[in-house]
Amino acid sequence: MNCAIYARRRVVNQIFLWLSTAAAAIGIIALVLILYALLTNGVAGLSAKVFTMDTPAPGSVGGLANAIAGSLTMSVIAVFIGAPIGMLAGTYLAEYGRHSWLAFIIRFVNDILLSAPSIIIGLFVYQLLVLRMHHFSAWAGIAALSIIVIPVVVRTTENMLLLVPNTLREAAASIGAPRAVSIRAVTWRAARAGIVTGVLLAIARISGETAPLLFTAFGNQFSSHDLNAPMASLPGVIFNFANSAYDDWHRLAWAGALLITAAVLTLSIIARLLESRQR
Amino acid sequence: MLDLALSENIAALPTRDAALKRFGRRDARFRLLTLAAALLVVAIFLGIMVSLVTGALPALKAFGWGFLASSVWNPVTEKFGAFAAIYGTVVSAFLAMIIAVPLGIGIAIFLTELCPRALKRPIGIAIELLAGIPSIIYGIWGLFVFAPYFQVHVERGLIQVFGNIPYLQDLFAGPPYGIGMFTAALILSIMVLPFISAVTRDVFETVPHLLKEAAYGLGCTTWEVMWRIVLPFARSGVVGGAMLALGRALGETMAVTFVIGNAHHINESLLAPATTISATIANEFSEALGDRYVSSLIALGLILFAVTFVVLAVAQIMLKSLERRSGGKSA
Numbered sequence: 078m079n080c081a082i083y084a085r086r087r088v089v090n091q092i093f094l095w096l097s098t099a100a101a102a103i104g105i106i107a108l109v110l111i112l113y114a115l116l117t118n119g120v121a122g123l124s125a126k127v128f129t130m131d132t133p134a135p136g137s138v139g140g141l142a143n144a145i146a147g148s149l150t151m152s153v154i155a156v157f158i159g160a161p162i163g164m165l166a167g168t169y170l171a172e173y174g175r176h177s178w179l180a181f182i183i184r185f186v187n188d189i190l191l192s193a194p195s196i197i198i199g200l201f202v203y204q205l206l207v208l209r210m211h212h213f214s215a216w217a218g219i220a221a222l223s224i225i226v227i228p229v230v231v232r233t234t235e236n237m238l239l240l241v242p243n244t245l246r247e248a249a250a251s252i253g254a255p256r257a258v259s260i261r262a263v264t265w266r267a268a269r270a271g272i273v274t275g276v277l278l279a280i281a282r283i284s285g286e287t288a289p290l291l292f293t294a295f296g297n298q299f300s301s302h303d304l305n306a307p308m309a310s311l312p313g314v315i316f317n318f319a320n321s322a323y324d325d326w327h328r329l330a331w332a333g334a335l336l337i338t339a340a341v342l343t344l345s346i347i348a349r350l351l352e353s354r355q356r
Numbered sequence: 357m358l359d360l361a362l363s364e365n366i367a368a369l370p371t372r373d374a375a376l377k378r379f380g381r382r383d384a385r386f387r388l389l390t391l392a393a394a395l396l397v398v399a400i401f402l403g404i405m406v407s408l409v410t411g412a413l414p415a416l417k418a419f420g421w422g423f424l425a426s427s428v429w430n431p432v433t434e435k436f437g438a439f440a441a442i443y444g445t446v447v448s449a450f451l452a453m454i455i456a457v458p459l460g461i462g463i464a465i466f467l468t469e470l471c472p473r474a475l476k477r478p479i480g481i482a483i484e485l486l487a488g489i490p491s492i493i494y495g496i497w498g499l500f501v502f503a504p505y506f507q508v509h510v511e512r513g514l515i516q517v518f519g520n521i522p523y524l525q526d527l528f529a530g531p532p533y534g535i536g537m538f539t540a541a542l543i544l545s546i547m548v549l550p551f552i553s554a555v556t557r558d559v560f561e562t563v564p565h566l567l568k569e570a571a572y573g574l575g576c577t578t579w580e581v582m583w584r585i586v587l588p589f590a591r592s593g594v595v596g597g598a599m600l601a602l603g604r605a606l607g608e609t610m611a612v613t614f615v616i617g618n619a620h621h622i623n624e625s626l627l628a629p630a631t632t633i634s635a636t637i638a639n640e641f642s643e644a645l646g647d648r649y650v651s652s653l654i655a656l657g658l659i660l661f662a663v664t665f666v667v668l669a670v671a672q673i674m675l676k677s678l679e680r681r682s683g684g685k686s687a
Contacts, residue, residue, distance in 0.1 A: 089579060090578055090580070093579040093582075094465075094469075094470060094578060097463070097465040097466040097470060098466055098470060099462070100459045100460075100461075100462025100463045100466060101462070101466040101467070101471070103459060104463055104482075104483050104486065104549055104553070105479065105483070107546045108483075108485060108486050111489065111493065111497050114500075114501045115493065115497070162396060165389055165392075165393035165394070166397050168390045168393075169390035169391050169393065169394040170394060173387055173390060173391070179394075180394075182398065183394045183398055185672060186397055186398050186401045187397050188668070188672050189401065189665060189668050189672070190400065190401055192600060192604060192607075192664075192668050192671075193603075193607065193665075194606070194609065194634055194660055194661070195607075195609065196637055196638060196660075197404060197408070197607070197661050197664075198404070200407070200408065200637065200653075200654055200657045201403065201404045201407050204407040204408075204410075204411050224400055227400070228397065231397060255379040255382065256386075257382055257383045257386035257387070260386070261386075284490070285489075285491070285492060287610045288610055288638055291642055292641045295642065312492050315492055315496060316492060316613075319495070319496045330496060331500075334492070334496050337492075337493065338489060338490070338493050341489065341490055342485060342489075345488040
């Protein structure tokens, strides 16, 4: 028996367990630091003007109204386009495809799209729409955002539908419900909270997306309701203003960052609550 | 929806056969609709590939394979090469992984083995919230808060400490800019940390308790159980999670664009400004004049897409193989 070995093993164990705890501490400290900076700088930049006035020229008074409106418009339309497509595709994978090779390929491609760099999607939409239309437009931004929505919704819809017990499907079939009816009336309904979770996560994801909007929706200094014209977005304005040299622009960028983070975190917390109820 | 199907008066149809046929047709139509949506996903993917390749062709024709090797990036003379951007992308992502992988595994160990039960959920959620924060927030925080602090308090120290050590003095040379490769890598590592720790924690939890208990029974310490039993068992899952994070790090745009400095040259020093593929595209695309310039930027995008595709595909395969082994548990 060698006591030195025992002692060494104990020490090694202690060291690594401390290191693990330190790693968790680092992660939490990072989150706290980011939220703290957002709160202090963002609240300082917030005022009623942020919501009522358009983005200013440097040195003049202004707000983020056009950017907020633009982000909301584009996100809402993108979700209305992307979420149904994603739901249907997820339904195919969970209900019809399951183990077929086609479903395997679609699942694989979807998971790649889920993590693919969003700027690539911007390039794609630029080539597909902006080049053809010869100008930047809100529609192009919407297209880019809905392409980001689809894989998120596909993944969660499929996962949630797979959680629905097969006995429910069998029960529906046994009372003579055709497949389509049983899917819509039984499995969708049983997985509703989970599917809503997916949509919320998708909204959270696109409300912070900047890269795919830079050269699709481009940005606009003024309020615009024309979907064929360039449209301002909150992340786009943050990008431009933060990279500028003006203090008042920086303050607005922080205010916008706080708004986006608050929205995204609220959405993901609601999604998490819904998801735990589903499971 | 059910109401829709049943509200029609089926009894009014002439025969039972007609009613069944109608249901059959609707069934087929719904199936086709879902199939079409699923195929659209593949179509988008193929569309991205085709559009990138066609968009990149002019540049690839003009520069050939030299495009990959050259680090000249001159919009005035219309000479473009991807090497500086590729170098920056790979090095920043690689550095980020060196920092984030051990941290992420540490967090997973903490969450599965050490954390008091009451804190498990809140801490897990806090770490996952990090994943939800949009990348532009990391960017603005990196630019205004982290980089200035880092410049004054850390980079100067690094330059002094490593100033006289061969090799390392080249890595940490030059004036402390605050923004540069190292700062970008640190911000990236914070960003991808939650991806690694979430996947790793999930695969750690699939390790059978019997295995762990057997090891404890033999007298192993907690660390030995983690290192010798849990990690080897969960290896492909951990690698898959790390690859997933690497895919993110390679393609990350906004967080990096703010803090890397956007300099199209290769510098030995990690403290010097550099650029990445995504940062170059984000900064220059909407201002690019001339077909060759635009095409070169798209060619950069094509390279990025190809690289992330390979990395993410490997990640999928690793994670799928683990899923199959642990009995088809959906991750």
